[in-house]
Amino acid sequence: MDVRNCKNCGKLFNYTGEPICPVCAKELEDKFFSVRDYIYANPTASMSTVAEEMEIPIQQIKKWVRQERLSFSKDSGMSIDCEVCGKPILTGRYCKECKMQMTNKLSGMYSHEEKHSSKQTKVSSNGKMRFLGN
Ligand SMILES: [Zn+2]
Ligand SMILES: [Zn+2]
Structure with missing residues (x-):
């Protein structure tokens, strides 16, 4: 433990x-x-x-x-800043443009699904679950 x-x-x-x-x-x-x-x-x-x-x-x-x-x-x-280009955004980590670029890069790099680590399922204290992937 x-x-x-x-x-x-x-x-x-x-x-x-x-x-x-x-x-x-x-x-x-x-x-x-x-x-x-x-x-x-x-x-x-x-x-x-x-x-x-x-x-x-x-x-x-x-x-x-x-x-x-x-x-x-x-x-x-x-607003907060895009973590890549510093452009002001309203939510998340990246602006639309950077997100798009990353998606393009990612889809080129990984043809198969990424491994599902325990990190990808977040259970908060009020029982709400958030599944990423799937
Ligand atoms: Zn950006
Ligand atoms: Zn405490």
Whole structure:
């Protein structure tokens, strides 16, 4: 069994691939829904306002945006940078152009399906599952 210290509260927990313990994961999940609601209710709020109002690090908001769990509306004026070219994007990691280029490259490189690692199935604390692949 792999036991680690939670990155958030420091308590020991059974490591399952997440850096934080189930209690903190649950709290973060709750926070996510409040932040999402807040952004829906205040579509023009800036990222720093959201961070301040929700008492959440901007880094965490960006993380959710990168994971495509949150996305900014066009009129929010909020954006994050494409990890390749730095162009402002509303959600995810790459802009459309870079995504397209990558897909082209990938489909040329891999003719068969990539191996399904345990990383590809994410189960969050509220039981929602996200399958990639399949
Ligand atoms: Zn914890
Ligand atoms: Zn790009």
